[in-house]
């Protein structure tokens with residue numbers, strides 16, 4: 001059955017966000033694909049690897065066909081996130097689902113040698129906060145709050161201390177706290193909030209992480225049970241369940257999508 005719900009996906013130009021946007025569109029949702037497209041201007045991203053480009057976002061937009069629009073915006077910019085939420089309402093009159101996938105990674109040194117926590121807190125935590133504050137009022141005021149889902153993409157780093165990634169660990173732990181607090185505030189409204197925590201997944205961020213560690217990408221496999229990284233389409237399928245009407249059972253939950261690494265199945 002074709003779904004009439006409308007979704008906003010951040011970090012949608014590539015990787016897990018792009019695959020999630022496209023899968024939701026395949027499932028019949030209308031999708032606003034949002035990205036900062038800072039790929040060609042590293043000074044704008046605050047990290048030393050290339051983020052997605054305008055061409056990447058255009059590719060996602062083309063994959064969405066007539067089920068999607070794209071918006072260039074930085075999740076750190078609360079006003080721009082309000083405008084993106086308004087774009088969904090202008091186009092389709094409702095906003096039911098938000099997936100906060102935009103994030104950056106930095107590290108590769110012990111905490112006391114890291115230059116700053118600021119960029120990761122601003123993008124990975126305040127960005128999720130800005131996404132929630134922009135979309136939740138529209139969900140609560142919309143025609144079907146019980147079909148509304150807020151899903152943040154956290155990480156294994158949200159529940160564990162990954163080596164030489166102290167700022168990323170701190171940011172992703174904060175994302176999980178944010179989602180739990182939001183879920184508590186939403187009890188009784190029908191709208192729900194949850195987090196999905198991927199393990200090592202085959203995207204540009206994993207390449208950047210391997211460079212931080214100075215190791216080949218495949219050394220970041222999640223466990224001996226899961227050789228090589230996960231496929232971003234597998235993570236997208238997990239997120240899509242969290243976004244579904246049935247995903248309401250996950251309110252306040254953190255779903256590990258890591259091939260067994262965090263669940264004691266490290267092999």
Ligand SMILES: NC(=O)c1ccc[n+]([C@@H]2O[C@H](COP(=O)([O-])OP(=O)(O)OC[C@H]3O[C@@H](n4cnc5c(N)ncnc54)[C@H](O)[C@@H]3O)[C@@H](O)[C@H]2O)c1
Nearest residue numbers: 011015016036051052074075101102103155200201203205
């Ligand atoms: N790849 C992994 O191994 C892995 C593991 C655990 C968690 N994650 C999480 O999955 C999510 C998606 O990451 P990915 O692996 O697809 O990485 P990616 O770098 O391919 O995608 C991240 C996207 O976010 C966008 N983005 C970055 N900063 C932004 C900003 N300020 N405003 C708007 N857009 C911005 C980038 O342009 C890019 O398109 C992230 O939250 C990441 O922390 C990834």
